[in-house]
Amino acid sequence: MNRIIISGVVFVLLLSCASSSKTGKVQEKNDFIPFVEFYTITEGKTLSGNANPGRRIDGPGYSYDSVSQKLEIYRKNLTDTLNIKLYLGVGKVLTGTAGLGVSSTIIGVNNLPFTHNDFTITHATKSKVNCLLKGKKFVLIPSQEYSLSETKIDSLPNSTIVQTTTTWKVTFKGFVKNK
Numbered sequence: 001m002n003r004i005i006i007s008g009v010v011f012v013l014l015l016s017c018a019s020s021s022k023t024g025k026v027q028e029k030n031d032f033i034p035f036v037e038f039y040t041i042t043e044g045k046t047l048s049g050n051a052n053p054g055r056r057i058d059g060p061g062y063s064y065d066s067v068s069q070k071l072e073i074y075r076k077n078l079t080d081t082l083n084i085k086l087y088l089g090v091g092k093v094l095t096g097t098a099g100l101g102v103s104s105t106i107i108g109v110n111n112l113p114f115t116h117n118d119f120t121i122t123h124a125t126k127s128k129v130n131c132l133l134k135g136k137k138f139v140l141i142p143s144q145e146y147s148l149s150e151t152k153i154d155s156l157p158n159s160t161i162v163q164t165t166t167t168w169k170v171t172f173k174g175f176v177k178n179k
Contacts, residue, residue, distance in 0.1 A: 031177065031178050032069070032126065032175035032176070032177060032178065033084055033085070033086060033087055033175060033176045033178055034085075034086045034087070034124045034125075034126075034129060034172070034174075034175055034176075035064060035071060035086070035087045035089065035172075035173045035174055035175060035176050036086060036087070036088050036089070036121060036124075036129055036131075036140075036170065036171065036172050036173065037088075037089040037090075037091065037169075037170070037171045037173055038088060038089070038090050038091070038116060038119050038168070038169075038170050039089075039090075039091040039092070039093060039104075039168070039169045039171075040091070040092050040093070040166065040167075040168055041092075041093040041095075041166070041167040041168075041169060042092070042093070042094050042095070042098040042099070042164060042165070042166050042167075043095045043096050043098055043164070043165045043166075043167075044094075044095070044096040044097030044098030044099070044162055044163070044164050045096050045097060045162065045163045045164075045165075046096075046097055046160065046161070046162055047153065047161040047162060047163050048159075048160065048161045049156070049158060049159050049160030049161060050158070050160055051097040051156065051160050051162050052097075053097070053099075053100070054094060054096070054097050054098045054099030054100065055094065055099040055100075056094075056099060056100050056101050057092065057094055057099060057100075057101035057102065057103040058101045058102070058103065059101075059102075059103040059104070060074065060091075060102055060103070060104050061073065061074050061075045061077075061089075061091075061103070061104045061105035061106060062074060062075075062089060062104060062105070062106045064089070064173055064174075064176075066143075066173060066174045068177075069174060069175050069176055069177045070176070070177065071087060071106070071176040073106050075105060075106075077105065077106070078106065078108040081108060083110045084108040084109065084110060085109055085110060085111070085112060085124065086109040086112070086114070086121065086124050086129075087106055087107070087108060087109070087176055088106070088107040088108075088109055088114070088116065088121070089104060089105075089106055089107075089173070090104065090105055090106075090107060090116060091103060091104035091105075092104070097162050097164075098164055109121065112124060118133060118134045118168070119131065119132070119133050119168070119170065120132040120133075126175075127141060127142075128140060128141050128172075129172050131146070131170055133146065133148055133168055133170060134148060134168070136148065138170075140170065140171075140172035141172060142172050142173075142174045142175070143171075143172065143173070143174065144171070144172055145169060145170060145171040145172070146169070146170045146171075147167055147168065147169040147170070148167070148168050149165060149166065149167040149168075150165070150166050151163060151164070151165045151166075152164050152166075
C-alpha cells in the first residue's frame with residue numbers, strides 16, 4: 001500500500017514539475033516592432049460660391065526615422081509598453097475648404113486583431129501585415145502603402161457647392177527598435 005502511495009506522490013510531483021517548466025518559460029523580447037501608419041486625408045474644394053475656411057488642426061504626435069528605426073513620441077500616451085506587438089500611427093490631414101493642418105498620435109497595439117475606425121490589422125509578422133480597410137483585404141510589406149479614396153459633392157446653406165475628397169492611406173513604414 002505504501003508503494004502505491006509513494007508512486008502516486010512521485011507521479012504527481014513529476015507532473016507538477018513538467019507543467020511549471022511550461023509556465024515558467026520566459027517570453028522572448030521582440031527586438032523589432034512593426035510600425036504602420038493610418039492617415040485620413042481630407043481635401044475640400046469650392047466648386048461654386050464662397051466657402052468659409054475649414055477648421056485648423058495642428059498637433060503632430062510623433063516622428064519616425066526609417067534609417068535608425070527610431071520612433072520619437074511627442075505625447076507620452078502609451079501605458080503598457082512592455083507588451084506592444086505593433087505601433088500604429090494614426091493621423092489626419094486637412095486641406096482646402098476642409099481645413100488646414102496635420103494631427104497625429106501613436107497607439108501601442110497589444111493584441112491582434114486590432115481595429116481603429118474602419119481599419120483593422122488582423123495579423124503582423126516580421127515580413128508583412130494583413131489588413132482590412134472599409135471591407136477590402138490587403139497585405140503590406142515594409143515600405144508599401146495602400147490607399148482608398150472617396151469623393152462627395154455637398155451644397156452648403158449659402159448656395160455654395162463644395163467637393164470633398166477623403167483618402168485613407170495605410171503604410172507599413174518598417175520597424176521600431178525595441179529598447
